[in-house]
Amino acid sequence: MSRRSYLMLLAATVASFGIVAGFGSIRGYAETSGGSQLKAVSDFDAIAGTSERSKAIFEEASRVITHPRCINCHPATRSPTQGEDMHRHVPLMIAKDSSLGPAGLVCGTCHGPENRPIIGSRLKSIPGNAHWQLAPASMAWQGLTLGEICRQVKDTSRNGNRSHADLIKHMGTDHLVGWAWHPGDGRPAPPGSQETFAALITAWLQTGAECPG
Template sequence: MTKRTLALSLAAALAAAGLVAALAPITGYAETSGGGPLKAASEFSSIADAKERSKAIFAEASRVLTHPRCINCHPATRSPTQGEDMHPHVPLMIAADSSMGPAGLACSTCHGAENRGIVGSRLKSIPGNAHWQLAPESMAWQGLTVGEICRQVKDAERNGNRSHADLIKHMGEDHLVGWAWHPGEGRSPPPGSQPELAALIAAWVDTGAECPD
């Protein structure tokens, strides 16, 4: 049995045994149902003050950023969470030294280039993407307010040295960001679509990249 096959069998067995559901969930995050529309930037045109309009636009974009599909990989610790309830990852993963996971049990051990279905398991599928990895420690979002996430996102010292233009491109073109809307069976997508998110981020930048309080 290969290491990948063993890992997939372990994940399926844990899910089938109900061990995933037994773990304590992380609470306090909205939008767990996923799907639905995002407001277009034009819908905020009635807000005359540009700074307030910018804040409102980012707040709308945050409906994606704080959705489980995104925030599970932006954890408060170096251990990812999973599922709609954002319970601790099973098996436990600690990416202390690398966003790709620990030596000997890297993310790619279970997560391949595509989502993989699991027959006869409540887990339904194992998510996959060619760029699967944990966000950098500097981009931890869990436990932060929308305003704190906003300030972190636009801080070049914490966001991977990305300019505002880079942020728009990252949100609109990054393949792993785009995976959120194609998460595999058993997972909800965030609201809207990747192009709609990018349009909101562009509008936020155009109005001064102001952050909610």
């Protein structure tokens, strides 16, 4: 058995027996989840004040941002989490100096360019994407309020120097962001679609990028 196959089998076996430490849910996800659709931008037209409309639009977009499919790769530490309860990654991974994982055991060791099914395991599949990696430390979201995440997302000193136009392109076309809606067997996707999410982000930015809280 190759080293890669062994690690994949180990991860599946441990996950199957549930030998994990729970982190609990993220407040934003717990409060805003419910329903498989996102509201359209037009649903906020009735809010007269531009600032309040902008905040409401971001709160709707946050149903994606704070969903486990996204938040697991924006951990509070340099160690990713897994699952709906956002438990510690199995096996334990600590990416100190690189978003691609520790030297000798980078993310691509187990995560291939696409989702891979696992037969006979509770895990059902190993997620995969050609760009699989952690978000940079400056974009850690776990444990933050929606207002804090909002300010972080638009802060060019923390978001990879992305302008408003860059953010719209990233949210709407990035392949790894899009993976969230195609996460493989055993993982529910966030509400809506990448296109609807990008439209909300666009409208939020165009109305002043106001932040809740």
